[in-house]
Amino acid sequence: MDSKRLVAVIMAGGSGTRFWPRSRRNRPKQFLSFTGEDSLLTSTVKRLEGLVAPEQTFVITGAVHAKLAREHTGLPPASIIAEPERRDTAACIGLGAMLAQSVREDAVMVVLSADHLIEPAASFRDTLMRAAELADAHDALVSIGQRPTRPATGFGYIELGKRIDDRTPVGFNVTSFREKPDAEKARRFLQAGNFLWNCGIFAFTARGILKAMRQHLPELAQGLDNITDPRDPACIERAWTALPKISIDYGVFEKATNRLVVESTFRWDDVGTFEAIARYRTPDASGNVARGDAAFLEGTKNCLVDNDAGGLVVISGVSDVAVVRSGDVVMVVPRRDLESVRNVVDRLAKDGRHEVL
Amino acid sequence: MDSKRLVAVIMAGGSGTRFWPRSRRNRPKQFLSFTGEDSLLTSTVKRLEGLVAPEQTFVITGAVHAKLAREHTGLPPASIIAEPERRDTAACIGLGAMLAQSVREDAVMVVLSADHLIEPAASFRDTLMRAAELADAHDALVSIGQRPTRPATGFGYIELGKRIDDRTPVGFNVTSFREKPDAEKARRFLQAGNFLWNCGIFAFTARGILKAMRQHLPELAQGLDNITDPRDPACIERAWTALPKISIDYGVFEKATNRLVVESTFRWDDVGTFEAIARYRTPDASGNVARGDAAFLEGTKNCLVDNDAGGLVVISGVSDVAVVRSGDVVMVVPRRDLESVRNVVDRLAKDGRHEVL
Numbered sequence: 001m002d003s004k005r006l007v008a009v010i011m012a013g014g015s016g017t018r019f020w021p022r023s024r025r026n027r028p029k030q031f032l033s034f035t036g037e038d039s040l041l042t043s044t045v046k047r048l049e050g051l052v053a054p055e056q057t058f059v060i061t062g063a064v065h066a067k068l069a070r071e072h073t074g075l076p077p078a079s080i081i082a083e084p085e086r087r088d089t090a091a092c093i094g095l096g097a098m099l100a101q102s103v104r105e106d107a108v109m110v111v112l113s114a115d116h117l118i119e120p121a122a123s124f125r126d127t128l129m130r131a132a133e134l135a136d137a138h139d140a141l142v143s144i145g146q147r148p149t150r151p152a153t154g155f156g157y158i159e160l161g162k163r164i165d166d167r168t169p170v171g172f173n174v175t176s177f178r179e180k181p182d183a184e185k186a187r188r189f190l191q192a193g194n195f196l197w198n199c200g201i202f203a204f205t206a207r208g209i210l211k212a213m214r215q216h217l218p219e220l221a222q223g224l225d226n227i228t229d230p231r232d233p234a235c236i237e238r239a240w241t242a243l244p245k246i247s248i249d250y251g252v253f254e255k256a257t258n259r260l261v262v263e264s265t266f267r268w269d270d271v272g273t274f275e276a277i278a279r280y281r282t283p284d285a286s287g288n289v290a291r292g293d294a295a296f297l298e299g300t301k302n303c304l305v306d307n308d309a310g311g312l313v314v315i316s317g318v319s320d321v322a323v324v325r326s327g328d329v330v331m332v333v334p335r336r337d338l339e340s341v342r343n344v345v346d347r348l349a350k351d352g353r354h355e356v357l
Numbered sequence: 358m359d360s361k362r363l364v365a366v367i368m369a370g371g372s373g374t375r376f377w378p379r380s381r382r383n384r385p386k387q388f389l390s391f392t393g394e395d396s397l398l399t400s401t402v403k404r405l406e407g408l409v410a411p412e413q414t415f416v417i418t419g420a421v422h423a424k425l426a427r428e429h430t431g432l433p434p435a436s437i438i439a440e441p442e443r444r445d446t447a448a449c450i451g452l453g454a455m456l457a458q459s460v461r462e463d464a465v466m467v468v469l470s471a472d473h474l475i476e477p478a479a480s481f482r483d484t485l486m487r488a489a490e491l492a493d494a495h496d497a498l499v500s501i502g503q504r505p506t507r508p509a510t511g512f513g514y515i516e517l518g519k520r521i522d523d524r525t526p527v528g529f530n531v532t533s534f535r536e537k538p539d540a541e542k543a544r545r546f547l548q549a550g551n552f553l554w555n556c557g558i559f560a561f562t563a564r565g566i567l568k569a570m571r572q573h574l575p576e577l578a579q580g581l582d583n584i585t586d587p588r589d590p591a592c593i594e595r596a597w598t599a600l601p602k603i604s605i606d607y608g609v610f611e612k613a614t615n616r617l618v619v620e621s622t623f624r625w626d627d628v629g630t631f632e633a634i635a636r637y638r639t640p641d642a643s644g645n646v647a648r649g650d651a652a653f654l655e656g657t658k659n660c661l662v663d664n665d666a667g668g669l670v671v672i673s674g675v676s677d678v679a680v681v682r683s684g685d686v687v688m689v690v691p692r693r694d695l696e697s698v699r700n701v702v703d704r705l706a707k708d709g710r711h712e713v714l
Contacts, residue, residue: 311685328668347654
């Protein structure tokens with residue numbers, strides 16, 4: 001397959017409340033850096049270098065974040081597409097398919113999220129190219145799957161069918177898509193050995209995904225028909241709010257039959273909560289882990305600090321607590337509650353503390 | 358007694374590690390404000406207005422804090438006396454007595470601490486004048502005592518003897534001075550009803566205290582004899598390190614016989630720990646209390662926030678924790694450990710984190 005047919009669609013619409021106070025309304029997660037200097041979005045674009053041309057790369061983001069997306073990607077202005085509001089992934093990918101076809105009719109799309117940590121980039125490009133080739137050769141909807149390393153309950157799982165051929169990265173038929181499991185089910189998936197995490201990274205022909213949408217989400221397909229020019233913001237805006245709000249997994253993948261999956265050869269982390277920082281750092285002997293300047297004194301156990309505000313965070317004699325310090329906000333919660341930071345944001349919104357959100 | 362004989366000696370030598378990170382080496386507790394705008398030192402000086410003339414008021418402080426003391430008091434430069442190093446209260450008061458005599462031979466000294474919260478000022482001046490009159494009339498060492506409101510273990514206690522006369526503020530003979538008691542003894546003192554907290558505020562004639570020192574602390578008295586000019590820094594410096602390091606309570610008051618006490622008619626707080634802020638604020642229904650901007654969300658109980666850094670401190674789902682935020686430092690400790698913040702400072706010093714101390 002000619003790689004010139006590749007069009008990348010980067011979904012960058014996240015509001016990132018799970019990373020408050022690091023993420024704020026005006027700077028969601030994809031604009032933060034978790035390792036090194038580059039933001040997640042910048043890394044996502046850089047990772048495509050040599051595989052997809054900038055003119056064939058689209059970033060779909062919230063209208064209020066379009067300026068930030070230009071700054072973080074260095075892409076041509078025409079590559080930054082503003083969503084009038086969030087309509088979940090099916091609508092976003094539908095628009096992406098129309099954009100891809102505006103580049104070339106026979107486009108093969110790779111759909112990426114702007115807020116994943118992925119290394120190394122070369123392995124990522126290999127896997128992506130393999131997925132694109134399978135999508136084209138089999139007229140299939142191809143997902144990228146990650147071999148599970150723990151019984152995670154925060155991801156969807158893909159049940160593997162037969163291996164397609166002896167090439168690598170390895171491609172499989174898909175037996176089923178499974179929604180985020182409970183802990184017991186997640187343990188079974190991990191032990192069974194024939195389940196991969198659903199990375200939320202896909203490849204398909206633009207024609208193929210639009211056809212699948214017409215079949216499984218006819219209301220969405222009709223709505224997309226109203227977007228006569230996918231590069232015209234006014235045109236998008238008029239059609240947008242009529243589009244059904246549904247995820248691509250639930251709306252298309254779980255119903256489709258022509259599904260394949262490629263097992264990733266790269267390390268992948270969706271950086272879902274502040275706990276992700278613990279996975280990239282070595283805890284001290286008492287299980288404390290920090291990003292940024294922190295001091296854990298006597299009797300401090302299993303604490304987590306995320307401090308990007310410059311000064312020192314010192315904890316003494318406290319266990320199982322997370323302290324996140326960013327800008328002028330300090331948040332203190334039980335470490336186990338890091339996965340529900342959204343509740344903190346909701347509460348503060350209800351209390352009218354919009355200036356800190 | 359002619360109030361022109363009054364000379365005030367304000368002891369402002371505290372290093373204030375109990376208030377870290379609000380207090381730092383270059384800004385100890387007496388230079389912080391706990392209520393309103395004025396620092397504790399500024400309030401201490403203002404409180405004397407109308408009772409003691411500025412030229413008869415001395416502030417004895419650490420050499421490194423002399424400049425700050427001038428700024429906070431507005432007193433004439435000659436009123437700010439630098440201690441070359443801390444030698445405890447007996448040496449400080451001995452020097453104060455010599456300074457008082459340099460103003461006038463028949464000086465009646467009132468000795469104050471720079472780091473107490475006291476209100477109202479008029480009642481304070483009444484009590485002080487009464488103590489000075491008793492000191493002069495009875496040739497006595499007079500302490501100010503505070504009626505206990507709780508079985509505090511952080512203060513010394515004064516056991517009351519017979520009431521002197523029917524005047525107010527009420528003066529008593531002293532039966533005994535008691536060091537900081539354990540919890541059980543503190544409860545007995547409170548129940549007995551004839552104990553006052555020792556405020557660390559005193560009145561005596563300069564001649565009287567120097568005579569008492571010669572009797573009970575002859576080594577100190579001889580050392581003070583070497584200070585031929587108490588207003589000459591070089592002269593103080595030469596004599597200083599030879600002075601014994603002992604408190605006025607232990608070195609003089611516990612041994613002397615001519616002791617009286619005046620019961621205060623003012624509210625007094627020595628602001629010993631961050632818990633003091635809780636005494637000046639109303640906790641929420643879950644026992645949380647804050648100075649500065651804080652949000653206590655669901656499941657947060659009995660937490661304390663002291664935040665003078667401007668932004669928000671938000672706590673969710675955590676109990677019995679104190680968060681102190683000042684400058685670029687955030688400290689998180691169990692609330693019960695607020696009385697041992699000094700340990701945190703010691704640990705950070707051992708770890709070489711001098712830049713935050």
